[in-house]
Amino acid sequence: MDKSHLLTDMEMVGFLVNGYHLLELDLPEGLNERIAGRLDELDHNPGDAIAEEVPELWQAVEHPAVKGALVSLLGEDYEVQGHRHWHCKQPHTGHMSWHQDSTNSRDTRIDRLLGLFYPTDITPEMGPTIIVPGTQFRNAPTDRMATYTNIHGQVPMVVKAGTFALTHYDLWHGTAANRTSLKRHMIKFLFRRVRDNRAPTWNHDPEAMDVPTAWGGKRDDPKNVLSFGNPIGVGQSDHYKERQIRWKCWNNLLGVADATDR
Template identity: 60%
Template sequence: MNKQFLLGDNEVANFIVNGFHLIEPDLPDKLNESIASQLDILDYNPGDGITDVVPDLTKIIENNYVRGAIISLLGNEFELQKHRHWHCKLPESKHMNWHQDGINNRDTIITRFLALYYPREVTADMGPTIIVPGTQFRNAPTDRMAHYANIRGQIPLTVKAGTVALTHYDLWHGTAANTSNKKRHMIKFLLRRTKPNNKPSWNHNPKNIGKSTDWNSRATAEDPHNILSFSNPLHVSQTDHYKEREIRQKNWNYLIGNF
């Protein structure tokens, strides 16, 4: 993989902190619209077979920018798993409650995540996916989360056509209601690591590891050490922040092969 397509230290650190990374790959407009048009006329959900029904979807994961970001976070021998799903948010459909995918057994190191592909532009009235950065290490039963309303720091994924969002598997998410007259399409792919790194799989600069703690620039940290130390997307208390920093550092050490 050409290094120009790999993530840098700060992008990896921000993924560890926030649990997501957005990619706007150089996909042809005709490809995005062709995929969206094929989804428009589907009258059933093929589940894991969505890529058999719409084969062009495989080109999304094969894109250099998408593949480079995945390699950066999961290593060169990552696996695209068989599970994938087409989410179609129909006009006038209601919101989806907050939840975490899978069972209540959360990962504290990065071994898997989702790639969410949006073939058309998503506007605020189309029922966008909503994520809560920084929640990926917080285990919460879905029946309790279902009672939550707006959460401070939540972000609607109002994105350009062709955007791919890499999201930590355990990131809290839901959707807004679709009040538009358009279908909102999203294809979910599941990816996982097959072996631990023995060295960084992204554009890593060893000099960044030795940066000193900068207490005067906590909100504008521009190196991985200070991003991991000071970023606080949930505005949690000092006690919680200490715990988060320990998990973040564990993730960073794991990814650079120091575990």
């Protein structure tokens, strides 16, 4: 494949630290509007069949930038899973509480991603998806999140039409209320790794990590971002644990058989 669409070391590390990566796709003229128009007219939710009802969605899923990011994160033979869902946030509906999908079995690997596609511009009033960077490694039962609303460092998906957000499957997410008279469309896809890496599948520089550990200095290189990134400012103990898990993930992605802690 065209390697120009593979992620860089900094982008890979950014994903490990924050749990998401945004792509603004250069889709054919009028495609976003056609997709949004067809969704506006749907009178039922077809569930997994949404991509059969709106086949233009495949042009987003198969865009070279999306494929490049997926190969980088999940390996060359990643799988597009059969489950997908049209999340239509109806006009004048309330927020959705924080949650992680599924039950608690979070892992120290990068094996499953969500792909969230937005065919229209999303404003803060339209009920954007909201994520909490760095929460993808937490074994937090969704019911335990019921007393949280706004969290320091949360990021609303206030995005341009044609944005494809890749998120770690376990990232905390919810939505704000839709206070407009517009339907807010988001189509969710699932992607899965099918085999372990034996070598990096992104644009990896083998010397990327050969820099000094910046205990108190500049931290704008992959090694130090991976070690010291703390997007929501968690306490020291949690930060140490996050760091260990990220390095395990990193070594696993490198194809290091005996992934060790740092």
